Amino acid sequence: MKVYGTPAEALEDAMRLSAAMTRKLAVAGLPFGGGKAVIAVPEIPGGEQRRALFLRYADLVASLGGTYRTSSDMNTGEADMDVIGERTEYVFGRSVQAGGSGSPAPPTAVGVYHGIRASLSHVFGSDDLEGRTVLVQGAGGVGSPLADQLANAGASVLVADIDPGRAHAVAARVGGAALPADQLYETDCDVYAPCAVGGILSVATVPRLRCRIVAGSANNQLAEPEAADLLHARGILYAPDFVINAGGAIAIVGLEQLGWTESELDTALARIGETLRQTYERADARGISTAAAADLLAEERLRAG
Ligand code: NAD
Numbered sequence: 001m002k003v004y005g006t007p008a009e010a011l012e013d014a015m016r017l018s019a020a021m022t023r024k025l026a027v028a029g030l031p032f033g034g035g036k037a038v039i040a041v042p043e044i045p046g047g048e049q050r051r052a053l054f055l056r057y058a059d060l061v062a063s064l065g066g067t068y069r070t071s072s073d074m075n076t077g078e079a080d081m082d083v084i085g086e087r088t089e090y091v092f093g094r095s096v097q098a099g100g101s102g103s104p105a106p107p108t109a110v111g112v113y114h115g116i117r118a119s120l121s122h123v124f125g126s127d128d129l130e131g132r133t134v135l136v137q138g139a140g141g142v143g144s145p146l147a148d149q150l151a152n153a154g155a156s157v158l159v160a161d162i163d164p165g166r167a168h169a170v171a172a173r174v175g176g177a178a179l180p181a182d183q184l185y186e187t188d189c190d191v192y193a194p195c196a197v198g199g200i201l202s203v204a205t206v207p208r209l210r211c212r213i214v215a216g217s218a219n220n221q222l223a224e225p226e227a228a229d230l231l232h233a234r235g236i237l238y239a240p241d242f243v244i245n246a247g248g249a250i251a252i253v254g255l256e257q258l259g260w261t262e263s264e265l266d267t268a269l270a271r272i273g274e275t276l277r278q279t280y281e282r283a284d285a286r287g288i289s290t291a292a293a294a295d296l297l298a299e300e301r302l303r304a305g
Pocket of ligand 1: 074104105108137138139140141143160161163166181197218248249
């Protein structure tokens with residue numbers, strides 16, 4: 001759910017996000033297609049207005065008869081999925097009390113954490129976070145637990161959020177530092193972890209980066225395909241978004257549809273690091289960007305399916 005400039009922008013975003021979900025589930029080896037719904041609002045609603053909107057949306061999802069199952073993402077959460085669940089069973093990520101597996105954001109953060117370690121290993125020859133600096137953009141559902149894991153493993157964590165209160169709260173909790181949201185591109189760090197909005201990697205922003213690795217949860221990080229080539233040319237390792245941020249999708253599908261145990265889920269989340277390692281090796285072997293290597297992997301899996 002997001003405020004868009006025009007309905008056309010919302011539609012374009014929905015199509016891009018849906019394509020990314022298709023690639024995400026293919027690369028994660030889950031036996032389903034991918035889809036995404038966008039709710040375009042003039043402002044983020046609350047209270048009764050919010051509830052009424054999600055009930056209307058639930059009726060729309062129900063009308064698709066299970067060919068599409070919805071879940072939470074930006075600006076939506078467990079409580080909203082519980083409202084949707086009042087009208088349709090085709091919803092992932094309801095609260096545990098309401099029969100779901102909870103928010104996909106924490107397992108997404110676990111997957112990103114594995115992805116950051118695999119990326120460090122590729123660039124520095126060691127996945128040790130001790131002494132590394134990671135800049136987390138977005139102190140929300142994913143960024144906040146990710147900051148905890150990174151700090152627990154010994155990293156110095158920098159946090160940037162358009163809501164400075166959130167950035168300061170998370171930074172204080174993990175013993176890190178808060179940054180103004182408009183200074184993050186120029187900040188020296190080992191890893192830049194975008195966990196807020198998409199479109200942050202463009203031909204205008206990539207030249208400003210002062211990191212060795214970009215690895216975060218945001219969907220559709222590349223504003224344009226050329227940004228991937230520019231990252232490659234600058235020697236900045238980019239963890240393709242739909243590979244590294246699959247943890248939430250893996251968790252809700254695994255726990256709610258495939259009947260996995262928590263330990264099976266842990267194994268599947270750790271595999272995100274392994275998939276990234278393979279993607280990096282392929283990109284190196286062929287001299288192509290990591291984004292191109294991940295697209296190839298997705299296409300191969302889709303063809304095989
Ligand atoms: P969220 O809404 O809980 O948190 C986003 C945070 O980013 C908020 O604190 C917000 O204030 C901040 N923010 C927004 N614009 C910003 C900007 N320009 N600069 C800095 N901070 C900004 O969202 P989330 O669930 O944590 O998801 C974060 C990203 O990860 C999104 O792109 C989402 O699509 C993607 N993602 C989320 C999941 C999931 O399971 N939640 C799964 C895969 C991908």
